[in-house]
Amino acid sequence: MSLTLTERFLRGLELSPDRPAVRIGSDVVTYRQAHDTALRWAGSLMAEGAPGAVGVLASKSTTSYIGLLAVLYAGGTVVPLQPNFPPVLTRRMLRLAGVNMVIADERGLAVLPEILDQETTVRVIDTGDFAVTSHPQLSAPAQVTPSDPAYILFTSGSTGVPKGVPISHGGFRHYFDLLDRRSDFGPDDVISQTFDLNFDCGIHVVFSAWGAGATVQYVPPSAYRDLPAFLTEHGITVWYSTPSGIWMTREMGGLEKGALDGLRWSFFGGEALRCEDAAAWQAAAPKARIENLYGPTELTIGISWHHWLGEESEKRGVNGTVPLGKVHEAHDFRLVTEQGEESSVEGELWVTGPQMAIGYLDPADEEGRFVNFDDRRWYRTGDRVRANHDGELFFVGRLDSQVKVHGWRVELAEVDHAVRGCDGVRGAVTVTRSARHGTELLVFYTGDEVPESELADGVRAVLPDSILPRRYVHLDNFPLNPNRKVDRLALRKWAEELSGLAKRRLAER
Known part of the structure; x- marks a missing residue:
């Protein structure tokens, strides 16, 4: 049966009224507590009529989860916002989305004065200690239609300028209906939350859990120091992260054979999933079904998925990456x-x-x-x-990763694949940088430090000598952006800085 997002929570409430809906550190909120509080907050949101777009300016706190539920209960549109974003960026998001009310936690309230100005004002909903307001609480969530916007998510694209994407209730309903048919989550499951709520993968976690009466368990970055112990301590049965989570776990020695044997499902999305990483995760989580999810925000979380089939998937993959599957x-x-x-x-x-x-x-x-x-x-x-x-x-x-170097078309993913094939290399990211003669390539890689001549020999399998990467830079780990994807923009900036440093040294000679 197709359900709206609020109906998914209500189904979870029926299945697990006194079980945790979300756990963040020592903070635990049950389904019943979340429901009752969301109805009160929704009453405040509707005090002056239909709320429209409502910002949820909160860090990794229970307020953010109850807040998004309250907005949906009020029939409004959730606009998740991060307190650690630059104020000018958040201000632009508020204006573009037409937000005039905000639910904020302690951290959100602290940064709000920096965000607001004479042209940007909002009404703040009091949530202190799950506040009981003077406004009557709702008796039931407001009704919505499939075409009504449920969320507005912002995606920066390649320009870095936020683009607001309204996602409809109908789009979410179609996505989660397919997920329900594909999976078997239940009240005993605990689903990892490695994402922020302004990232669509985070929405997947919340409503796949809440639709089954399962628990959302926040995973702090520190958990990767000993992920097997963290999963065991919190009873996590369903894992979801970007593929970068695999190499972070590997770096900390957490991918030993059978180390993650409590997992039933493992989902990866947001980046290309490498076959060797999927195989390593499968060895550590032998009971888990591994799914590769693909899709941009504009297509509601994901538009295809592929079930990892081991050697069969490896044979069918391109450039060492797992297939995407068929469109929904x-x-x-x-x-x-x-x-x-x-x-x-x-x-x-x-x-x-x-x-x-x-x-x-x-x-x-x-x-x-x-x-x-x-x-x-x-x-x-x-x-x-x-x-x-x-x-x-x-x-x-x-498309923007295919570049021309000295007139040759170069697919950066192919260079990454060639470098990863060299002995000792674990990960590789190729970027471009400007040079006197046009454009040149630079490769950042992790694993063992390998002589550049050996790496160049490996890349010659896909590139002519005249356009081989100019440099190969060894890193202990790749930088990650807030969504825990490899921060390619940071690597491109670093490549340009390395070029500038070399030029200055030449000038000083």
């Missing part, structure tokens, strides 16, 4: 070449269907992303994808 039912896809022609083999992935957002808050952001073709509206993912005769998709690379 009721959706269509196209592969479009650089010449704008449709291909049955490889091209940019376009998708249309019920999970697609209607567009961005600012229509000016839609150019080049949302397009009309064949009497339908499509979303251009910007991902270069390959397809087989059965319609299964395989990630090749980002």
Whole structure:
């Protein structure tokens, strides 16, 4: 049965009224407590009519979870906001989303004065000690329609300028209906939360758990020091993180054979999942079913998934990455070449269907992303994808990761794959940087420190000598952005700084 997000929580409430809905450190909130508090807060939100878009400005606290539920109960649109974001960025989000009410925790209240100005004002809902307000609480959640926006999520894209993406109740309902049919979560499950709530993967965790009466368990970064012990202590049965979580666990010695044998399911998304990482995780979690999830925010959390099949998946993968699977039912896809022609083999992935957002808050952001073709509206993912005769998709690379160096087209993912194939290398990320002669490549890698000549020999399998990477820089670990993905922007900036340092040293000679 298809359920709205609030109906998913109500089903969890029926299954597990006195079980934890969310645990963050020593803070525990049961389903009943979350329900009663959300009804009170929703009453405050509706004191002056329909709430519209409501910001939830909160850190990793129970307030953020009850807050998003309260907004949904009031029939409003959740706008999750991070207190650690630059104030000017949050201010722009508030304005673009039309937020005039905010639910904030202690950390959110502390930064709010820096965010607000004469042109940006909001009404703050009192949540101190789960406050009981003078406004009457709701008797039941407000009714919504499939087309009503449930969330507004912000994705920066390649420009770094936030783009607001309204996601409808209908889009979420379709996604979670498919997830329910694919999985078997229940009240005894504890699902890891490694994501912030402004990241769509975090929404997957919350409502997959709440729809089953399961517990959401926050996982702090410190847990990776001994992840097997953390999972055992908290009874975690379902894991979800970016693939970067695998190498973080490996670096701390947590991927020994059978070390994660309490896991039933493991989901990975947000980045390309490497076959060798999936295999290593499977060895540590032999009872877990591993799923590779793919999809941009504009297509509601995920638009395809692939069940890891070991050697079979390795044979079918491209550049050492796990297949993406088939697009969700009721959706269509196209592969479009650089010449704008449709291909049955490889091209940019376009998708249309019920999970697609209607567009961005600012229509000016839609150019080049949302397009009309064949009497339908499509979303251009910007991902270069390959397809087989059965319609299964395989990630090749980002369109903006294919670059020209000395006239040669270079797919950065292929360079990464070649470097990872060298003895001692665990991970590799190739970036470009400007040079006197045009564009050059620089590779950051982890694992053992390997002589550059050996790495160059490995890359010669895919590149001619004239455009081999200029440098290979060894790192203990890759930097991660707030969503725990590899921070490629930081690596590109570092590459440019290394270039500038070299130029200064030459000038000083």
